[in-house]
Amino acid sequence: MAGSKEEKKMTIEDLPGVGEATAEKLRENGLDDIMTIAVASPKDLSELAGIAEGTAIKIIAAARKSADIGNFETGEQILERRKDVLKLSTGSKNLDNLLGGGFETQSITEFFGEFGSGKTQIMHQAAVNATMPVEQGGFDSDVLIIDTENTFRPERIIQMSKARGADPDTVLKRIHVARAYNSHHQILLAERAIELGKEFPIKLLIVDSLTSHFRSEYMGRGSLSERQQLLNRHMHDLLKFATIYNAVIGVTNQVSARPDVFFGDPTAPIGGNIVGHTATFRIYLRKSKGGKRIARLIDSPYLPEGETVIQISEDGVSDGV
Ligand code: ADP
Ligand code: MG
Numbered sequence: 001m002a003g004s005k006e007e008k009k010m011t012i013e014d015l016p017g018v019g020e021a022t023a024e025k026l027r028e029n030g031l032d033d034i035m036t037i038a039v040a041s042p043k044d045l046s047e048l049a050g051i052a053e054g055t056a057i058k059i060i061a062a063a064r065k066s067a068d069i070g071n072f073e074t075g076e077q078i079l080e081r082r083k084d085v086l087k088l089s090t091g092s093k094n095l096d097n098l099l100g101g102g103f104e105t106q107s108i109t110e111f112f113g114e115f116g117s118g119k120t121q122i123m124h125q126a127a128v129n130a131t132m133p134v135e136q137g138g139f140d141s142d143v144l145i146i147d148t149e150n151t152f153r154p155e156r157i158i159q160m161s162k163a164r165g166a167d168p169d170t171v172l173k174r175i176h177v178a179r180a181y182n183s184h185h186q187i188l189l190a191e192r193a194i195e196l197g198k199e200f201p202i203k204l205l206i207v208d209s210l211t212s213h214f215r216s217e218y219m220g221r222g223s224l225s226e227r228q229q230l231l232n233r234h235m236h237d238l239l240k241f242a243t244i245y246n247a248v249i250g251v252t253n254q255v256s257a258r259p260d261v262f263f264g265d266p267t268a269p270i271g272g273n274i275v276g277h278t279a280t281f282r283i284y285l286r287k288s289k290g291g292k293r294i295a296r297l298i299d300s301p302y303l304p305e306g307e308t309v310i311q312i313s314e315d316g317v318s319d320g321v
Contacts, residue, residue, distance in 0.1 A: 010034055015062045017055050025049040030184055030230045038067035039232075044225055082106070084246050088204065089137040091125040091317035094308040098297050099281060102137075103248040105203065108238055108278060110210070112253035112269035113285035118293045118312045119252035120151045122285075123206045125317040126250050128160045130204035131174045136164075139248075141203035144196060145177045146189045148212050152177045163315035176200070183213040183230060190237040194244065203247045205238065210251040211270040235278035251279065292320060 012032060013023050029048040031037055037045065037060060045056035073081075087101035096102040103109050103126060111119045127145060132138025145152055157175060158168040176196070180186035186207070193205055211231070218227030242249045253269045269275060269282070281303075284296040288309065296307045311320025 010066055012037060012063075014066075015059050017051075017059045017062070022049050022051060029226070030187060030233070034063050034067045035236075036229070036233050038063040040229060041225070044229065048226065086139065086203070086246065086248075088126060088139060088248050089129050090122065090310075091129060092308075092310040092319050094319050095283075095295055095310050095317070098283075098295060098303075098306055098308045100300075100303045103204075103250060104281070105246045105248050106242050107280035108235065108242065108249040108251060109281040109283070110251050110253055110269070110275065110279035111283050111285055112255060114255055114287070117285040117287055118310075118317075119285060120149075120208055121156070121312045122317055123208045123250050123252060124153070124156045125160055126204060126248070127175050127206060128157060128164060128166065128171055128316070130248070131171045132164065132166060139203040140201075142174045142176060142200040143204045143206065144193050144202055145175060145206040145208065146180050146186060146193075147177055148180045148186055148207070148209050150179060151208065159314055160316035176202075180213065183217050183234075186213055187230065187234050187237070190234055190241070193241055194237070197241065197245045197247075202245060205241055205247055205249050207238065207249075207251045209253060210234075210275065211253050215254070215256070215270050231275065232278070235275065239278060 012018050012026055012034065013020070015034070015037070018026070026032065026037070026049050031040060031045070031048060040060060042053050042056040042060060045051070045060060046053040049056070084105070086105045087096070088103040089096055090099070090102055099109070111122055113119060123145070127143045129137065130139045130141050130143050133140050154172055157172055161168040161171040178189050180189050190207070193202070196202065214227050214231050218224065238249045238251070241247055253275060256268060256270050281300055282298045284298055286294050288294050291312050293310050293312060294307055295310055297303060297305055309320070311318050313320075
């Protein structure tokens, strides 16, 4: 995995065979750093940049040589890094238990489910919780939210803050929200987040929703590989943030009924394997009666699968009664 060391910046123009025009084309298509090109397929690269496949192969080979593809770490080193892992309460003890203590730093936690299943509510609650003092289960931290669906509501932050006995103005001042207008903008904002992390103590980064722009912009089979590639890179930027700043990453995702992509499963999350393999914790949310939601943990590397019930009310996320 990417370490916390600063990388020396090499630009794509430094690659043999990439002139100004090619560089521009690559950038337009989101292939704007060495690593992204290193992991691209020759076919995609040649199509996106309008170059011969042979040239694409050479460019990729050069990118692979210079890309910092990361080093092997010993289990001991990884254990050492994991000692810094912190847990952030979701607001529900049930859900915290399901997650092994709450949202975990150095990881990506994904909530997926239908419209109205409570994904955005859970993210609002996490934002409030992260700003709370450490003694109260918070991170005493600032929060970044990349909002792609224009669903951030300060009014909800105010309600949830009051319910926790926190001063709403103080909480609101610590939550930094950016609207992402399209998938490229979203990718840029995640890169910018790494800069912002130097200015503010940010231990929670939210992307709500991770996939909506990608889903609407890349329709059909033809654009699927490009979409997955961009999404992959975006997820790795998020993971990088998580590692550098020992931060929680919370993302939301919809479910899809597109059989061409998701094998006909109407409850499958968008983004397929790319999102699935990069998110460490995936929770499937579904509605139940009276503001209740059922949360199901799927595919955790070290926790058992399981289900629990949470409540979403005016006060926010809780176990309910
Ligand atoms: P999504 O999964 O689409 O992001 P949301 O997180 O926006 O869904 O959940 C919307 C639901 O949250 C509403 O249908 C409602 O049940 C609940 N909700 C939102 N605001 C409030 C509130 N102020 N009081 C009680 N419940 C709320
Ligand atoms: Mg939402």
